[in-house]
Amino acid sequence: MVKRVSVVDVDLCVGCQSCMFACNRRFAEAGLARTAIFVQSTGGFEHGFAVKVCRACREPPCVKVCPTGALTKREGGGVRLDYRKCISCGNCVEGCTIGAIFWDKVLDKPTVCTYCGYCVSYCPYGVIKLEEVEGA
């Protein structure tokens, strides 16, 4: 069973960022430095919000631009990051078409979703859900 976080209905999103804080709490830390999900307005609060999170691509563009093989394909879709091989070049951040890889300034490494689903239980409006990757 290969899972990913999917955005059910972005128009339900109120921009509370509870999901972002939740993702950071995976490390039992407060704040936002290490979050792998990102919510921002699409040009001011009046226009609603965009939720950026790894959608577990079958052919992840980030893997193709990682020079050291630190990012590898996860079977069924998505990626895994091997911190030991990562040289902090930031290519993956640029390489992700949907902008779902972020930079952790504290570790100086990319933040990549691990498909754990922790954020999902903190979204008060059911905007995001953990689902099985189709056909995986």
Next chain:
Amino acid sequence: MTEASALSRVLYVDLTNRRYWTEERRELFKECLGGTGVAIRLLMEECKAGTDPLAPENPIIFCVGYLNAVFPLASKTVAMFKSPLTKNLGESHAGGRCGVAIRMAGLGGIVIRGKSESPVYLVVSEDGVRFKDASALWGMSSSSTVGRIIREREAGAGVRAIMRIGRAGENLVSYAGVITETFRHFGRLGLGAVFGSKRLKAIVISGRSSLTLRDPRGYRAVYEELYMNFTKTSLMKKYHELGTPMNVIPLNVANSLPSRNLQRATFEGADALSGEALSEKFLGRRAACSHCPVSCIHIAALRVPYETEPYFYKTKMISYDYEPIYALSSMLDIRSPEGFLQLMDRVEELGLDAMSTGVALAWATECMERGVIGTEETEGLVLKWGDYRTYIEAVERIAGVKGDFYEALGKGVDYVSSIYGGDGFALAYGGNEMPGYHCGLATHLGFLVGARHSHLDNAGYAIDQKLNAEGRKVEPSEVAKMVFEEECWRQVLSSLVVCFFARGVYTPEVVSKCFSVMGINLAPADLKEIGGRILREKYEFKFREGFSFDKLKVPKRVTEIPTPQGLLTEERLREGIKHFEDLLKKDTKGT
């Protein structure tokens, strides 16, 4: 990596010399928590006695607290300054993204000094401060355009706040506010004018740091409990569903909703302007401050036809809350929600405080009705209850300071009535226009004695609502005690800085637990003591600037219109004031 308990950094910005630096003030935060507690100390340090509120010497102070970015609903920032409206303590709270952004930029407080030679906006981040030219933004007709331009020019999307002023602030209108994230405000008391006096158009602030906890496991457990309380219980239901406008109907039914400058305490348009009706017909989007699952921000979508251009429409997104409905609809007897929303929209774009604006216009309308002023003063405008088009023109003139009358009106009803007359129905307390509650003794006593003369100081109206529901009558001494205790505790909440809507969840015991996972030991009793001390310090500032309980004016009108408790008398209000004063002084001696 920073510990959550290490809140200490204060950023100083000198606009005159375009310099900035930071100072570590750990002891200050330890002693005063943050938010209001730290801000009042910084205000005392920075603002000399008798400072002119619009002089470069008047500082602007922003503070956040230990709970910001750590726990849910700790989403607020406290601003302090000397108020151009009351010439005394200026304090204003706003949500949006600013509370989290300031903390995530590694800061506990910001102090802004001096005056820029030319219009400027500040970009504050973890990397420092940049001073950017704002000449092209100065004089723009809409504060939302300013927001859009800065949004496109600057980094930090998603983790930043963009605080800005409108034309009213540039023109030093005494109750101009500061807008953040389009729909949230540092309202009341004129922070916008202080920005304007410094030629400071906007501040962008962003950050995305991480904070460690002394007890990580405990942190997750306390967080979980709070989160459950906010989302799974009925505690936040009213804010969540209809938002603050859910108050319209109950207040109206209880004869507590001021209308037509409080010539009445019921509003005929209440049904059409109720939270229920607004959400059914206009609610277009919901939004939340950072780290708040409750999402009380309700935004109306209003489709407006162009009068001269057939088949052209614009759709405006306008946030609505109880207080603006009171001031810009009920007080002006505007019974059309479309009319109210259009007036509200313009007030937002110009960057005026909705409450003071509505009360000022209501005073002016009654003056016209009574012949105290005429079209000579208003320069041709005939202000009539319900006529929102004329009111839109009037707010344009207030914000533009067009002519003597509008200039005076822009200084508040206390001031304008001292010149033109009509002071018996000039609804202001301590120089601040009256909020939208006429529930009884605690309500008005609360406005009188509250350090900001705001309904949020001690929520006297909520005390009355409770007493009225229980059918209880209490003496001024007891009312004063309840108001005092509530105001003391609120100093703690606004030092953390949590949203007052979360007060039912953030009890002294819960706050104490929040501190303990950070490794800070503060028992509920310690917290309460700190709250009392902070209130006392705020009053020290007020006394220093010339405030005295004896000089407080009770607008005559308030004692002429019955509340659910019957007619209020000045005597009973004064008795309450006396008791409050005694409690405050007693607290000073620590007994």
